[in-house]
Amino acid sequence: MNKVAESAKIGRPQPGSRIAGLGAYRPSFLISNEEAATAAGVEPDWIAQRVGVQERRHADENETVVNMAVAAGKEALADAQADPADIDVLVLATCSMPSPMPNGAAQVATALGCHATAAFDVNAACSGFSHALAVADGLVRAGIARQVLVVASERMSDWVAPDDRNTGPIFADGAAAALVQPSPLPQIFPPAWGSNGAQSDLIVIDPATRQMEMAGRKVFRWTTTALAPIIQDACDRAGIAPSRLKAFVPHQANLRILDILAQNIDVRGLTVAQDVIQTGNTCAASVPLALHALRKDNAIASGDAVLLFGFGAGLTYAAQVVLCP
Helix, strand or coil: CHHHHHHHHHCCCCCCCEEEEEECCCCEEEHHHHHHHHHHHHCCHHHHHHCCCEEEEEECCCCCCCHHHHHHHHHHHHHHCCCCCCCCEEEEEECCCCCCCHHHHHHHHHHHHHCEEEEEEECHHHHHHHHHHHHHHHHHHCCCCCEEEEEEEEHHHHHCCCCCCCCCCCCCCCCCCEEEECCCCEEEEECCCEEEEHHHEEEEEEEECCCCECCHHHHHHHHCCCCHHHHHHHHHEEEHCCCCCCCEECCCHHHHHHHHHHHHHHHCCCCCCCCHHHHHHHHHHHHHHHHHHHCCCCCCCCCCCEEEEEEEECCEEEEEEEEEE
């Protein structure tokens, strides 16, 4: 029995949705730890030891949130052998558009050739992709849409100060996309998600400077303590034991955070995405970029059960089990 057929054992047998294709875009402008450390007034080893980032990519003037989203979306459509004209809905997960109006999704849809497609942005910061994927799954399951393109694109370098050691060496740019289509059996499972607005002041954009401010230690504590139970919750909602997971793809916030969260999944041989080392923290784009990288490197195979887990500003979080396309 193949892995997709085995998914019938996860949860209740019912029509669902699946990820049919993946795409990614990584800017070519590479920022080394030496460069980032000089700007932030720290040593390169400090960055590597504190957050685990070795290098990150920043967009140039032509690599906008929209343009990067288009590039990632094109690859996802090609991967699924899908026609842009058949896309019913496009959801753009981002928190780094230069202005709240116009939205980015409509521009991405038109550039891709998805004319008259419903298009809207989702802003849940670093958990944005996981939220958008849950929305896409719901639209397909409800019969409202047959094909939903989910794109996460961020240009965080516009919103962080290079000399701020809490954000400058960590955040970066990039985009990734997933095409969601109907499936006879569920391959995207219900999310364990929520928020804590009482701590929304831990990660903010200062309205005067238009720069991100983050209480790093408090965010670290929240992530590594309050969010640990969400991992089991997501597995329970999918009806899968953690031992059946092949990979864990958390938000690529910080290598230390990834290691601590992974300890809550006591599975020998579990692949844990560590895209943060080469890519930095790309906010909403980090989860799909890391998933794309694992698939490209053959670290996961079609039908493998993977736990995605986004978390960040808001404070927001969302985790869900998916089967690798």
